[in-house]
Amino acid sequence: MAATIKDVAKHADVGIATVSKYLNGGKVLGKNSIRIDEAIVALNYKINSLARSLKTSKTMTVGVLLPSLENIFSTSIVSKIENILQEAGYSTLICDFQEDIILEKKKLVFLGDRQIDGMIYMPLKGCVEGLKQLQGNGIPVVLIDRAIKNCECDTVLIDNLNASYEAVEHLIIMGHRRIGIINGPDTIFTAEERMRGYYRVHEDYRISVDQKLIVCGDYRMDIAYEQAMKMLSAKNSPTALYVTNYEMTLGALMAINDLNLKIPEDLSFIGFDNLALANIFKPPLTIVVQPTSEIVETAARLLLKRMKGNQDGFPELIRMKTRLIKKNTVDKPKTLDS
């Protein structure tokens, strides 16, 4: 039904190979290029990317594998990646695995079978075998946000430890000694690092850590809400609270509202991510922000480089710095208990 390169060749009265060469940017005689162009228009010819891919074994498609699409961090990742890769002619195949490690493996295999040219992967557990197989087939993978242990792989992430360090340090300097943290599950890379920052700054300032002020959430809003409720309504509750991702920040704020705690009078607060939203709260939130655009852009450019065959410095581990945006939710504590 649709016109093929043969039809174009016939219509333009040139050889197939000539048309192919022209389509791929090769040099052909001026008059031939004109006739080919005419033929293409006349026949409404579209190149069949399937046939081309079969021959070249390049699909010009990259897979993006994420734990979830339903959070703001993932969304901006996808959006940015798509736009950068598109410019380079690549399509973006999306998979999310709903934070489910069974599904994680399945979708990794699925993408692998789909003949992608490369992959951006934000692991949950981190499916090492699947990853190695992909790499074994010559498909470059760039990890984003989270590293996987025992695995040689390009990785772009943020300096989680110092992100926490800086946030908690700010609270300490303001005089807080009982600082609560609602963190992600300790099985997740980022959460573990963020926790370490919390501990380290306590150590550096010789402040003892109260385990009651530490909770492992699920990076999800509802759980964080309940955990915040519990922690903040217990006796000896913290004078400041630090929450380590956006969804949990919302959950914690909801709890704070429900408990009628005033920020920063009753409780100092530092949240995470989403600058835009932080400003609509009253008072505006002090938060840790990730350089999302830069992370994604770096990862995408690295992947493009690898897909071109450039293996310089493999495996690269790139760490980006977060920023602590100081607004109005941190103040001196009311009572100074050591």
Next chain:
Amino acid sequence: MAATIKDVAKHADVGIATVSKYLNGGKVLGKNSIRIDEAIVALNYKINSLARSLKTSKTMTVGVLLPSLENIFSTSIVSKIENILQEAGYSTLICDFQEDIILEKKKLVFLGDRQIDGMIYMPLKGCVEGLKQLQGNGIPVVLIDRAIKNCECDTVLIDNLNASYEAVEHLIIMGHRRIGIINGPDTIFTAEERMRGYYRVHEDYRISVDQKLIVCGDYRMDIAYEQAMKMLSAKNSPTALYVTNYEMTLGALMAINDLNLKIPEDLSFIGFDNLALANIFKPPLTIVVQPTSEIVETAARLLLKRMKGNQDGFPELIRMKTRLIKKNTVDKPKTLDS
């Protein structure tokens, strides 16, 4: 390098056609199926979906084309679509066009050239020619959230008019007569419908409309912020405000905060979308919520049906109902000016 179906056939000592038939669920002798299975494992054979697609001209890929990925509505759309289609064996190719009508057309063409089997499309302007061409090639398209005029196409959207009607009616019943609306740009289908609902309820209750209380925003937060600032700080400002999407709801709330207006004492407020977030505000927001899951599920199932070749009832126009969630941001107005 990788094993082909020929290798499998040779290893299993059967014909190529037999292997192919078996792989596609056809009947083969028991002993043959065992030997083929063995061969597949032994050679680590993976079917080459490219070659298969070339032959069958089915790519098992659907395109998803959206104005933007950076808002909560789009995100849940993508996530749901991906999961439903994946179950049916389809991959999801994502494109967003950054609310840019030039890019919209370009990406539509891009997806068309990529030999997708179907498409979910949330139009901005609505690129009719591109759409018709796709359909002409036998590729089903399901529009979501927004219809396109003069275009025969399956469409799944919400009853925008009655969404607004119901929200504004609620305000009217509570006694409000000066009700502000911050709406999307009137070039956008949903915004136009939502506006019509605003007018109609005013008409039905014989309340005259003050054009000063109507603003066309951009469905974006920053613009809405400024527009809300202006409207609410003008004299004769409204006693109630209705905002017609999520991002603008945030922007308006930010303005309300900055103006130190108390909700609902100084101003009644109805927002849009995102139930989860609505609850963390203080007081919890009265909002209009869309049945996002149902919309997407309906659209995805419809697309699957079309891709199977079932053309029953084409073109279908499916409208879903919104719900008005009444919380604590609507009260009687302080002063009753007619």
Next chain:
DNA sequence: GTCAAAAGGTGAAACGTTTCGGTGTGTCGA
């Protein structure tokens, strides 16, 4: 005018699958 080199043109083979038409084997009733 000659000839080598350069530039450009060409069909056929190959990528790995599905499917068409044809062949072989086994079963079963008469």
Next chain:
DNA sequence: TCGACACACCGAAACGTTTCACCTTTTGAC
């Protein structure tokens, strides 16, 4: 025992492209 009929098997052709290896034309220095 024979024919008829399923049933499953099988190789070859085809999908539309790229690329190899070869061929033709043009160019320009002598």
